[in-house]
Amino acid sequence: MKGRGCWETASVRSFCSSGCLNKFKKDDSGDDEDGTASPADKSELHDTIKKLSLKLDDLSTCNELVAKHGVALQRSLSELDSLRIPCESGEKLKAVSERATLFRITSNAMINACRDFLELAETHSRKWQRALQYEQEQRVHLEETIEQLAKQHNSLERAFRSAPGRAANPTKSFSEGSLLTTKGEDSEEDEDTEYFDAMEDSTSFITVITEPKEDSRKAEGGTTGSVEWTSDNVLDSTSLVPQGPPKVKRRVRIPDKPNYSLNLWSIMKNCIGRELSKIPMPVNFNEPLSMLQRLTEDLEYHHLLDKAVHCTSSVEQMCLVAAFSVSSYSTTVHRIAKPFNPMLGETFELDRLDDMGLRSLCEQVSHHPPSAAHYVFSKHGWSLWQEITISSKFRGKYLSIMPLGAIHLEFQASGNHYVWRKSTSTVHNIIVGKLWIDQTGDVEIVNHKTKDRCQLKFLPYSYFSKEVARKVTGVVSDSQGKAHYVLSGSWDEQMECAKIVQSSPSSPSLDGKQKTVYQTLPAKLMWKKYPLPDNAENMYYFSELALTLNEHEEGVAPTDSRLRPDQRLMEKGHWDEANTEKQRLEEKQRVNRRRRLEACSRGCGAEEGEKEAEVYVPLWFEKRLDPVTGETACVYKGGYWEAKEKQDWHMCPNIF
CATH class of the missing domain: 2.40.160.120 (Porin)
Structure with a gap:
């Protein structure tokens, strides 16, 4: 009985000190940053509940043993009570018997409370898992729907531009110039256009x-x-x-946007x-x-x-x-x-x-x-x-x-x-x-x-x-x-x-x-x-001045935007080559930044290096x-x- 009692005590202590209950509360709190349950989270939650169930089985075993030995203890106390013993000893035996009864009742109540807690946790866990899974599926479905709508809208725009009965000179709206299109379009209102309510006090x-x-x-x-x-x-x-023609003839068009x-x-x-x-x-x-x-x-x-x-x-x-x-x-x-x-x-x-x-x-x-x-x-x-x-x-x-x-x-x-x-x-x-x-x-x-x-x-x-x-x-x-x-x-x-x-x-x-x-x-x-200018809708809606800004000129600084290769390739319509060149320039800029960082780290210490590397000294301007x-x-x-x-x-x- 003594050995059995030690095992029971160790089992209860193991349950109380395992931390599984705290872990379960943390996992099912619903406060994850993502708001969705990943497969790893679900697996961890399942393992936690499984461990809790095992601990509950241990508690049930302990409860049965406590109840069994409690009855045996009361029987032994009753037998002692029937013996002829001094009155003072009889009172002590009676007190011990009452305490044993209270202990058995308390252990039963603890086991019942643990069982109710686990049932409630399992119920809410399943509910939370279903809710999180539903929200995750809805988000994926929404992304797919929006992407499909964007594709359909793009297809409708292309179909509309190629329609044979389209007006020759449709009235233009202020919402022209989509990144998804290359031609000017009619000013029909779109159902998905976002509008703002008018200001309550538009003018004072x-x-x-x-x-x-x-x-x-x-x-x-x-x-x-x-x-x-x-x-x-x-x-x-x-x-x-402005009156009078310009002395220098400037270009009036650029290649059409592909x-x-x-x-x-x-x-x-x-x-x-x-x-x-x-x-x-x-x-x-x-x-x-x-x-x-x-x-x-x-x-x-x-x-x-x-x-x-x-x-x-x-x-x-x-x-x-x-x-x-x-x-x-x-x-x-x-x-x-x-x-x-x-x-x-x-x-x-x-x-x-x-x-x-x-x-x-x-x-x-x-x-x-x-x-x-x-x-x-x-x-x-x-x-x-x-x-x-x-x-x-x-x-x-x-x-x-x-x-x-x-x-x-x-x-x-x-x-x-x-x-x-x-x-x-x-x-x-x-x-x-x-x-x-x-x-x-x-x-x-x-x-x-x-x-x-x-x-x-x-x-x-x-x-x-x-x-x-x-x-x-x-x-x-x-x-x-x-x-x-x-x-x-x-x-x-x-x-x-x-x-x-x-x-x-x-x-x-x-x-x-x-x-x-x-x-x-x-x-x-x-x-x-x-x-x-004429044909502006195919030239990025540039004004007459904008058409001249990237025009090649002699004598400008080697850092001038006119000499930027990816921008020049894009203007000519070579977008694939422009993207490749853009990646090269960006990587070159990152390498130059790392060099400034290393040079500054050697000069002013590792702690101040990164801060000082961000301080770029302009060539023609000063703070x-x-x-x-x-x-x-x-x-x-x-x-x-x-x-x-x-x-x-x-x-x-x-x-x-």
């Missing part, structure tokens, strides 16, 4: 147009004539197009929530321009700044600066394909002093995160500089592109210094439907000399809104907060400006909100988008603290155009 003001009168200045409350336009033709639409089929979802489904700049992508997603060249495209409507130089009124000048800031988005309406990520140290120059009156230089100054520095000098009396860092995230249904960094514009004669930041771009219908892009958010332009401000609002597109698609509104105010001009238009077509002659608050609406009512003169056109914004940014330090004149490029790295 109401505009009422009035006819100009001689006493308009009095109605404005004593505003001086300084807010009048400097010249009558400064906003004349006929003056929006018809490459691409399963977009098969690549993008693995990129959800990730930073796209760190994911190698085939050139099939690209257009044959780099991000440096896309930044240079912001200068397409530079003549707005050339006119702003002659403005004597700072608020009038602000209107033209605001129109220029909006005009930079007009090239994006059809341009869904992404530009090439520049190599570290890659540059792009635009030397157009003869016809555009400006020189522009961009340099890729960081690779992770991707950051480019840009400087523009105009002989008409203004300069512009910026350092833009692109942050992009794929969210499943849409792609968000967030340019970070400030844009500076300074007019030399007046000293007016304008600063603003770009809005957020969103590419919709990544999985199914026609890709389309939208610009959203608020943009504030500040003249840091006069403290004038312009508040621009890019309204998100909504199918249910009565507003014009891609609408932009704005108000130009002076340093005292008094509004002088109302801006309105769309970021893909045109911008207008109306002079405010009187303002007053409106009556509160039903929801308690109150808007300002601006009484304005008839609006004047400030900016209108140039028409796209400076901006006194206006208080931020550190790359500013042009000079030397590029002098090196070009001498054709001395010995300092340039070999990146291609």
